[in-house]
Amino acid sequence: MDKETLFEEGLKKITKEEKAWEAVIEAVLFTMGNSVELSRLAAAIGQDENAAREAVLRLKKRYDTGKRGMQIIELENSYQMCTRSEYYEHLIRVAATPKKQVLSDVVLETLSIIAYKQPVTKLEIEKIRGVKSDHAVNKLVEYNLVYEVGRLDAPGRPALFATTEEFLRRFGIGSTQNLPVADPVVAAEIRMEVEEELSGSGDLMTDDDKKKEDLQEEIR
Structure with a gap:
């Protein structure tokens, strides 16, 4: 049986x-x-x-x-x-067609970082992405895919963001523990590409400059 x-x-x-x-x-x-x-x-x-x-x-x-x-x-x-x-x-034949939320590559990238690193601050997201992420994070909050879960005990008390239940429903995941595990080989390749892009940039800052900018960003 x-x-x-x-x-x-x-x-x-x-x-x-x-x-x-x-x-x-x-x-x-x-x-x-x-x-x-x-x-x-x-x-x-x-x-x-x-x-x-x-x-x-x-x-x-x-x-x-x-x-x-x-x-x-x-x-x-x-x-x-x-x-x-x-x-x-x-x-939808008998109900108004709901507004479809289109997640751009930038928003999806930001959502992925939050999902795997949560709880995480905007500054930490921007360090990983290399660009400002205010718009992407705000969109995710608007779509109820992430929310402010608390504040970091640091200068400026920056907000910490995490995924919502709507995120779990949207992507068919029962728990954040069930998120797909990233392929270590692919992750290493991506990390190498990012490092190469940064090393080839003419806008690289010294460590002291970076620390000052990070502190200023957190105070904001």
């Missing part, structure tokens, strides 16, 4: 109380719209987080095996009910 069959058999054997928990969780996820932390789902059914997790995963499985238009996705330690992406074209 395969795992799928075993799971289906398990669904049939759950108690009426467990079915009631699933119904409560379904109602909460549908009503809230946004993601709901596991601890809040546990509070809703009056059980511990293990029972809540088992209930929401059973419910998720029911939606998946039933080929329903809705699905339940996991975002780190939270769950959300949302529409399946394959039905998007059908939805």
Whole structure:
């Protein structure tokens, strides 16, 4: 008997109380719209987080095996009910076409740096990119892909940026721990290209000049 069959058999054997928990969780996820932390789902059914997790995963499985238009996705330690992406074209026939956010190469590059280095300041982003990044960071904040997570304990208290849940949803990632691992060979090649570009520039600054500029930037 395969795992799928075993799971289906398990669904049939759950108690009426467990079915009631699933119904409560379904109602909460549908009503809230946004993601709901596991601890809040546990509070809703009056059980511990293990029972809540088992209930929401059973419910998720029911939606998946039933080929329903809705699905339940996991975002780190939270769950959300949302529409399946394959039905998007059908939805826009009866709803206003949403404004599509186009991420330019510059914005994507900035987002990648934040995703892998978070939490990170604008100054750190600019050191990696070699150019000012105010516009790109502001766009990412506007698109709700990154947010200000805190302030660095340094002169000027520069803002620290990290990715949002919308980022996870947008790119189909359950957690930032699941980000693709960069190929070390490719990373080394990129690093070499950047160093070559910098060494060939006529605008290179001395270490002292660089320190002064960094300090001035942080104070701003």
